Amino acid sequence: MDIGEIARRSGVARSTVSYAISGKRPVSQQTRQRIQAVIDELGYRPNAVAKALKEGRTRTIALVIPPANTRLTDHQLTFVASVVNTAAKADLDVLLSPSGDEHDRSFERVITGRRVDGAILMEIRLTDHRVTRLQQTGLPFVTIGRTNTPDTTTWVDIDYDTLISRCVHHLADLGHQHIALIDRSPHLATTGYGPSHRAHTGFTRTTTQRGITPIHTHTHDNPNSGHTTTTQLLHTHPHLTAITTINEAALPGIYHAITQTGRTIGTHISITGVAAQHWAENLHPPLTAADAPADELATNAVNLLINRITNPTTPHQHLLLTPPISLRATTGPPHPFP
């Protein structure tokens, strides 16, 4: 059933039906009602594909998610959900596209076939071939995180440098002299993952500035790895009294490793870092941390993208978020252990 069917049954031209639906041209009360009756009776809905072809836009955006081999963190998950919700409010649909690994076909297909009006790229690297590819195609896009050449794209990001710097200052103010940064996986760092680099930079700068012994270590995005790393860390660095981290997925393991040695969190070992709010709140004890603003990131990403789609020539906009640290229960003055 198509618009012609409706037209025939209501005894009008196809264009009249179209106008009756869109309201872009006045239609007499009488015909409008007759048309509407037929539409209701047949349950007619315009074919979105035909409409998209005619209008040259699909009212769909792509969300390019990280490869599936690395499990999505809670923060990323919240982000995806927020994107879908924000897009829904703007009557946009979201096409999910896995990237990396063997999924390049999917990525190519989505961004190259004019199936979407724009794209949001998650978890980009300092140099990222997907960004290059997207720039070639001319499809509007915004990235979560920024590349080495931030001025050439529209992006939203979290200021991990400043955030980790603040964490170190907070711990230093409490009197800590030995602070460890537990980073995300070494693999991410070597493949140019911005947050890792920038957290590291902020950490190094601030510990130097405050005359603190810095300890830098990586761990995979899961509790088991966090447990192993932390156990080792406590063993090799007996003077350690504070940890800061951007690896929320490892946190349960970090907690467990600490308590397992008989230490108390917040007393013998202070912890702080960056994590999803509900994640920080649901740990025991609740984590003092900068709450990663996934919602805000998502809302802004979608809005910036809509902006770019409707007005492709505007200069690139950027948004760097620096959420405050929520004081909860995991930091305090250093207590030697045992």
Added chain:
Amino acid sequence: MDIGEIARRSGVARSTVSYAISGKRPVSQQTRQRIQAVIDELGYRPNAVAKALKEGRTRTIALVIPPANTRLTDHQLTFVASVVNTAAKADLDVLLSPSGDEHDRSFERVITGRRVDGAILMEIRLTDHRVTRLQQTGLPFVTIGRTNTPDTTTWVDIDYDTLISRCVHHLADLGHQHIALIDRSPHLATTGYGPSHRAHTGFTRTTTQRGITPIHTHTHDNPNSGHTTTTQLLHTHPHLTAITTINEAALPGIYHAITQTGRTIGTHISITGVAAQHWAENLHPPLTAADAPADELATNAVNLLINRITNPTTPHQHLLLTPPISLRATTGPPHPFP
């Protein structure tokens, strides 16, 4: 740039270019190469929207996710990722559609505008208006979970009844006499959420059969709620020695509440249930549980859907999964506390 442009530059007809690309008609080596050269030079890609209009299918499926107000559990998240991956392997794209709440517009738009060839519905209820709606439209779909009239749809589901029954048997075999079922939220149960109902059924039947005192309680899908519920549970039922649950999101809180009272998990309180594998493994101690097979659920859902799309008249197929219980570290013979 369109197919006509390529045709012009290669000095052939548009149809020849089309056939050169699709291979659905023999094209001489010579012209094919000439065409390919032009395509490569200009970076031409066929417009997927036009193709979809012409072919009458979009090579896209919709994944209808639960309303955003209830945070997705780990199991659900894994499921979404698996669907996207499986679909990608079949060169299908996935359109995400939130349902429920104020998102009915999105749901309607997606399933009604011929934007997708089929849909997968997550978290359906025993009576579910989305199922009814989908049946009206005639769009092929498969549900995760089953309604009250399971024969009228294609579905995949987890056999919570049998799973919880097995858990009770396992605990009873160990000698437990007082077993509690911690269900998911009361709201889910009252809105006809199948897994809640069926877990409850299996629990009641098996406890009766084994002569065990059943205790049934609900909790929300988060650690805090699990903590509150469990604390209260231990208080009201001091003889309780075992818990079985289908609420994986509440587990950290359940654990915490138990140890907080001085009890040891696996000794004073045995726990078992249904949860995502990596979730069960990353708890301390690791949870003895039936590993919810999100991957298998997803793969089968996608394949059944593809089946239904290509062959809409086949009888409905169903798949009920009953994964075995993985023995880890949280069950043992009952030890009175203190």
Added chain:
DNA sequence: TTGTAGGCGTTATCAA
């Protein structure tokens, strides 16, 4: 206030 007709970019039928 309404109708006619052309075109969005493909694929596929029918000729040559």
Added chain:
DNA sequence: TTGATAACGCCTACAA
């Protein structure tokens, strides 16, 4: 082996 052309279903000038 290739070309011309008619759809797919919609929107929107342009006419009436």
